[in-house]
Amino acid sequence: MVPTLLEWMGGIGGLEHLMEVFYTRVAADELLEPVFRSMSPEHAKHVAAFVGEVFGGPKTYSEGYGGHPAMIRHHVGRALSDAQRKRWVTLLLECADEVGAPDDPEFRSAFVAYLEWGSRLAVINSQPEADVTTEAPMPSWGWGEVKGPYTK
Numbered sequence: 001m002v003p004t005l006l007e008w009m010g011g012i013g014g015l016e017h018l019m020e021v022f023y024t025r026v027a028a029d030e031l032l033e034p035v036f037r038s039m040s041p042e043h044a045k046h047v048a049a050f051v052g053e054v055f056g057g058p059k060t061y062s063e064g065y066g067g068h069p070a071m072i073r074h075h076v077g078r079a080l081s082d083a084q085r086k087r088w089v090t091l092l093l094e095c096a097d098e099v100g101a102p103d104d105p106e107f108r109s110a111f112v113a114y115l116e117w118g119s120r121l122a123v124i125n126s127q128p129e130a131d132v133t134t135e136a137p138m139p140s141w142g143w144g145e146v147k148g149p150y151t152k
């Protein structure tokens, strides 16, 4: 059986740890700190729940935190810039290295693909003139063309 992306990265505990480390670093980053100044103490946990669900885990975000529409609404009107988006992705990947998240080529290609996709949508939805549809279904992300984790 091919593991889900969430299973491969150590389950929800592994993802929560990554997000805790990441949002601590975000709060100390000059470009991102103003964007996340009002984030709730639960922010890292909620983002981990969302990404965990997308990566094949339990439906925690859908059942407890408002689902995909709520995630989209959190970005609406924030006028995020591409520079902020790039820093967000770069910092998250640095933290993935720091916490020892899987670094096999297969996992990282799937992880980066999702982060590029999701972060670009967040920027689009955050523009003041954006025509946002919040009713899109929860995304589901898998291994893509690499089809599964690295095997020797």
Ligand code: HEM
Residues within 6 Å of the ligand: 035, 036, 037, 038, 039, 040, 042, 043, 046, 047, 050, 051, 065, 070, 071, 074, 075, 078, 080, 084, 085, 088, 089, 114, 115, 117, 118, 119, 122, 123
């Ligand atoms: C794959 C990409 C992304 C995902 C999955 C994601 C997910 C989320 C989720 C689930 C929330 C709501 C958290 C909660 O329920 O408390 C949220 C809020 C937010 N996100 Fe994102 N996000 C992404 C990209 C970005 C990027 C690139 C930025 C900015 C550079 C950003 C800025 C924010 C901000 C400002 C909030 C609201 C924080 C607050 O409550 O004050 N997001 N995001």
